[in-house]
Structures are given as C-alpha cells and as structure tokens.
Amino acid sequence: MKILSKVDPWNAVAEGYASAAGDLFRAHGRAALSHARISPGVHVADIACGPGTLTTLLAERGATVAAVDFSHEMLAILERHILETSVSGVSVHHADGQDLPFPKNAFDMSFSLFGLMFFPERAQGYAEMFRTLRPGGRAYVSSWSRLSDSPLFMLMAETLQRIDPACAVSDYDITSLENPDVLASEMLTAGFHDVTISRLEHVSVFRSAEALWDSFVTGSAPITVIKSRMPEEVWRAKSEEALRFIRTHSGPFPARLGTVAWLGSGRKPDD
Numbered sequence: 001m002k003i004l005s006k007v008d009p010w011n012a013v014a015e016g017y018a019s020a021a022g023d024l025f026r027a028h029g030r031a032a033l034s035h036a037r038i039s040p041g042v043h044v045a046d047i048a049c050g051p052g053t054l055t056t057l058l059a060e061r062g063a064t065v066a067a068v069d070f071s072h073e074m075l076a077i078l079e080r081h082i083l084e085t086s087v088s089g090v091s092v093h094h095a096d097g098q099d100l101p102f103p104k105n106a107f108d109m110s111f112s113l114f115g116l117m118f119f120p121e122r123a124q125g126y127a128e129m130f131r132t133l134r135p136g137g138r139a140y141v142s143s144w145s146r147l148s149d150s151p152l153f154m155l156m157a158e159t160l161q162r163i164d165p166a167c168a169v170s171d172y173d174i175t176s177l178e179n180p181d182v183l184a185s186e187m188l189t190a191g192f193h194d195v196t197i198s199r200l201e202h203v204s205v206f207r208s209a210e211a212l213w214d215s216f217v218t219g220s221a222p223i224t225v226i227k228s229r230m231p232e233e234v235w236r237a238k239s240e241e242a243l244r245f246i247r248t249h250s251g252p253f254p255a256r257l258g259t260v261a262w263l264g265s266g267r268k269p270d271d
Helices: 007-020 022-033 053-060 072-084 122-132 151-163 180-189 209-219 221-228 232-249
Strands: 043-047 064-069 090-094 107-113 133-144 193-206 255-267
Touching: 007 022, 007 072, 007 209, 007 221, 022 053, 022 107, 022 133, 022 193, 022 255, 043 053, 043 122, 053 064, 053 107, 064 072, 072 090, 107 122, 122 133, 122 180, 133 180, 151 209, 151 221, 151 232, 151 255, 180 193, 180 255, 193 209, 209 221, 209 232
Parallel strands: 043 064, 043 107, 064 090, 107 133
Antiparallel strands: 133 255, 193 255
C-alpha cells in the first residue's frame, strides 16, 4: 500500500501498534535473530525500527544499536521504553532510511524488518544499508509473504474491505518483496554477496472476535486512517459489521492465525 510509505499513518497508529502488534513482531524478530550472530558490543543499525521491538531484542543480547525511524511518534515510544527499563546501548535517530545520518562503514550489521519493504525507493534503502555497513558486515531485510500465505493478514484485508469497499484485496504483487525472488535479486543488485532467503512463520492466538478486531483497529495503519475519517456513528456500525464478518470467517475461538515472512540476508564484500 502506497499509504504506508508516508509518515502520517505510522504516527497515527504508533501507540496502538506497539501494544497490539508487539507479540507478533517480537516473534518474527526472534526468528530473524536466530539467523544472525549477535555478540556483545557488535554495532547494529535497526532501520525503520518502529517502536523498537527489534532494537530491544538486540540490546538485550548486548548489541550497540542505532535505532532509526521517520516517525517521531514511534521513536517517542522507544525513548519512553528506554527510560522506563534497563535497556542500554541504544541511540535513537529521527531520519529516513533512504538517507541515513551515518558515515560509511559504521556498522557490523544492519536490519530492516518489515520497513524497507514500504520504502518509495527500495534501491536507495539497500544502497544506504550497503554504504553504512563495514566490509564483511551483513544486512538483514524482511518482508511479509503474499496474503494467502498468512491467514491473519488475509482476514484483516478482507475485514478492511468490508468497512471500506475501495480497499480491494490484492493477494500478490509479484514485483514487491512479497516475492522472495525479488528480495534476493534486489539484494544482489545492491552489491551484497552470499544472499540467502529464509521463510519465517508464526501463529498468533486470539481469544475472541472482539480481541481480534481490536488488534486490527489499534495495530493496522490503514484501518486507523479509515477510522479517523469516519463519523463516530458510522464507525460503530462498521465495527459491528466487521465483527460479524470476523465471527463467520475466523473459525472457532480461540482462533489460531498464522503469518509468513521472508528474511533476506547478504554480506557486504571485503575491500
């Protein structure tokens, strides 16, 4: 969705996103880190870090992390978390991942989990990761797979269409990072060597239709934007329609709904 390449929806959804989607992103973050060797003191960039889910996981493993996002509301949540907990070794940077405020060869590793996939100029995002990595450093980029691979996201997309018919459900954009061949090709074109693609899976459990719908409303930027544009009485009616749809299409509760992502990894060649 082009709307997700702009900052306003992410600012609007930030507070709910951190709570509603936290478990899902922690699970995928841990899965991504199982493919990386994080040692104490390693210098890492977390690009399009959102509320800092991966940043926190990296810091807990002893990494020194530069957390970067273009949403000041997302960064405010991360900064508050740093103040309220014992997380250390994190610096926070309000910047665009397509124009990183760091010198060449600054990091041992670079991550963009579910961030670079939304960049208007993905090639520039890869180029900045490549520029700021030291020779021999590794980059990790993840993207969601096609909707039909992820029952949770398919249900969310179909529910979104119920409340706004203009939001057509598109299962697969073969030119996007939903296509693992595109992810691999773009990393190779950016100059990375030893590119690998791994499949990551997670199942989320929801106790009721209301809990599932609440997670969509608070954690989905497109739904947050649609809600903000509707009069309250219209939104209440749309919510009831959405709940009826969810009860019919989610299966019995507690509902177990999976998500699938691709993780691309590549090494910057030695000088």
